Amino acid sequence: xxxxTTGGATGALLESDIPVxxxxxxxxxRSPSRRSSRFWFVTAACLFIAAGLVIYxxxxxxxxxxxxxxxxxxxxxxxxxxxxGIDIGKVLTVELNEQLDVVTVRAVLNPASAGLARQSSQxxxxxxxxxxxxxxxxxxxxxxxxxGIAPGPLDGPRQVxxxxxxxxxxxxxxxxxxxxxxxxxxxGGLQRGAPVLYRGLKxxxxxxxxxxxxxxxxxxxxxxxxxxKQLVRGNTVFWETSGIDLSVGLSGLRLSVDTLSTIxxxxxxxxxxxxxxxxxxxxxxxxxxxxVDDEKMLRWKPLIxxxxxxELPHGAPPTLARAALRWKESVLGIRHTRRRQGWLVxxxxxxxxxPIDMFLFDPADPSREGVLEVEGRQITIRADQLQISGTLxxxxxxxxxxxxxAAFPVDRLRFPSGPEDCLIVTSSHAPPIPLAxxxxxxxxxxxxxxxxxxxxxxxxxxxxxxxxxxxxxGIVVEQQGEFHVGPLRGxx
Numbered sequence: 001x002x003x004x005t006t007g008g009a010t011g012a013l014l015e016s017d018i019p020v021x022x023x024x025x026x027x028x029x030r031s032p033s034r035r036s037s038r039f040w041f042v043t044a045a046c047l048f049i050a051a052g053l054v055i056y057x058x059x060x061x062x063x064x065x066x067x068x069x070x071x072x073x074x075x076x077x078x079x080x081x082x083x084x085g086i087d088i089g090k091v092l093t094v095e096l097n098e099q100l101d102v103v104t105v106r107a108v109l110n111p112a113s114a115g116l117a118r119q120s121s122q123x124x125x126x127x128x129x130x131x132x133x134x135x136x137x138x139x140x141x142x143x144x145x146x147x148g149i150a151p152g153p154l155d156g157p158r159q160v161x162x163x164x165x166x167x168x169x170x171x172x173x174x175x176x177x178x179x180x181x182x183x184x185x186x187x188g189g190l191q192r193g194a195p196v197l198y199r200g201l202k203x204x205x206x207x208x209x210x211x212x213x214x215x216x217x218x219x220x221x222x223x224x225x226x227x228x229k230q231l232v233r234g235n236t237v238f239w240e241t242s243g244i245d246l247s248v249g250l251s252g253l254r255l256s257v258d259t260l261s262t263i264x265x266x267x268x269x270x271x272x273x274x275x276x277x278x279x280x281x282x283x284x285x286x287x288x289x290x291x292v293d294d295e296k297m298l299r300w301k302p303l304i305x306x307x308x309x310x311e312l313p314h315g316a317p318p319t320l321a322r323a324a325l326r327w328k329e330s331v332l333g334i335r336h337t338r339r340r341q342g343w344l345v346x347x348x349x350x351x352x353x354x355p356i357d358m359f360l361f362d363p364a365d366p367s368r369e370g371v372l373e374v375e376g377r378q379i380t381i382r383a384d385q386l387q388i389s390g391t392l393x394x395x396x397x398x399x400x401x402x403x404x405x406a407a408f409p410v411d412r413l414r415f416p417s418g419p420e421d422c423l424i425v426t427s428s429h430a431p432p433i434p435l436a437x438x439x440x441x442x443x444x445x446x447x448x449x450x451x452x453x454x455x456x457x458x459x460x461x462x463x464x465x466x467x468x469x470x471x472x473x474g475i476v477v478e479q480q481g482e483f484h485v486g487p488l489r490g491x492x
Contacts, residue, residue: 062089062113063108063111065106065117065162066104066106067164068105069102069103070102071103072103072125075091076094078090079091081107082146083151088112088113088116088149089109092106105147117151119158121156123148123149126148175226176226176229177225177226178226178229178281178282179207179221179223179282181221182219182288184218184220185217189268194206196222196270197241204224204225204228206223206268230279232280233277235277236280237297238287238289239288240267240288271298276302305317317463317470321344323354323461324372324374325358325373327368327371341460342357342461343426343460343462346407347407347409347410351385351396352394354393356393359381385397391486392475414466415488416474419437419441422474424463435449439452439453446486447487455483459478464487472488
């Protein structure tokens with residue numbers, strides 16, 4: 001009985017010692033949709049990374065371009081592509097085509113410079129050039145050849161295939177230039193880079209020279225700078241300039257020598273008659289005259305407004321003259337001559353208009369007279385001939401005195417009611433300064449000009465012209481280093 005009891009207990013203990021695994025799950029089996037979403041997340045991440053690598057590769061590798069030349073001029077793989085004196089890329093390969101008549105240059109532009117390769121961009125191989133008209137590329141004697149670039153218009157489409165130039169272009173064409181064609185029987189002094197002269201001053205240059213299509217004449221494509229295009233009219237005369245004039249007369253031998261550049265380069269001179277013809281447009285053709293009397297041409301003196309002032313609305317700007325007021329002043333018993341300089345407006349009927357201190361050195365005492373120097377004259381200022389209005393004054397002259405070579409019509413004077421958009425002008429040597437309405441504040445008898453405007457002592461007496469109608473509406477007045485506009489009033 002004991003044995004049975006003992007055996008049963010032992011059996012129970014052995015059974016209890018057998019480990020039993022209990023598997024507990026908080027969730028059911030994973031759904032196929034959840035596994036799929038993770039798969040697409042990984043795929044999308046890979047695609048994103050791949051796209052980033054492609055974009056990075058495009059950004060960092062630059063732009064490959066191809067340029068075809070008639071002659072390689074020693075260009076080699078590894079040579080630089082330069083713009084404005086800095087490296088913007090390099091040459092990759094230089095090869096001949098199958099017909100052996102074209103040199104194909106493949107280059108890469110730096111990523112930041114890829115925008116230079118656009119429609120109308122020009123490429124050339126820079127090399128040493130020494131001639132009568134220009135010296136360039138001497139740095140290539142030491143540093144080797146390089147390829148230059150002149151980019152096309154900023155809004156032009158991207159382009160990667162180009163036909164290169166045999167030599168560098170003649171230079172950037174300033175916006176607003178006038179291009180005309182000069183025709184001659186022979187080349188003579190017509191050569192690339194030669195100047196176009198007006199009264200001995202350079203106003204343009206010859207861009208290129210070639211035979212006409214029918215080989216009957218020589219054609220010179222000529223560029224007139226924007227500031228001087230108003231000088232070229234339908235009746236303008238052109239003739240060649242040699243730089244040396246030798247003549248023999250009763251007074252003996254006469255030799256006139258121009259500047260060295262004119263002697264070496266030659267060039268073309270031009271003149272316009274006293275009654276100018278109509279303005280010409282791009283492409284107008286002129287014949288280069290022979291046996292022209294230079295002295296006769298220089299006697300022509302047409303009154304033509306040039307520069308930015310020629311673009312003012314409704315006719316030419318006011319005619320200003322540089323003037324000086326001179327007076328005597330005693331200091332410690334010693335008399336000194338003092339001067340004050342500025343601009344004055346010459347009027348066609350009623351004399352001279354300008355700041356009051358250009359007529360009276362002591363506005364508080366009009367009886368003290370000074371001497372005004374203007375247009376080569378000396379005018380003793382008399383108080384009874386002076387009309388004062390605010391900070392401005394008008395000095396009336398007799399009919400015999402009021403004979404200016406050029407004067408501003410009084411019917412283009414206007415009395416403004418307040419500040420308005422206008423231009424501050426002096427002469428053709430200085431571009432006009434825009435003065436917007438919000439940069440002039442009415443203060444008493446004057447408009448205070450924004451101090452940020454770049455005005456200096458040379459602007460005292462400058463004319464203020466309304467952009468709406470081109471009328472004279474005021475004069476610039478300097479007072480203790482500050483600049484104001486003295487507006488015209490009914491008594492000016």
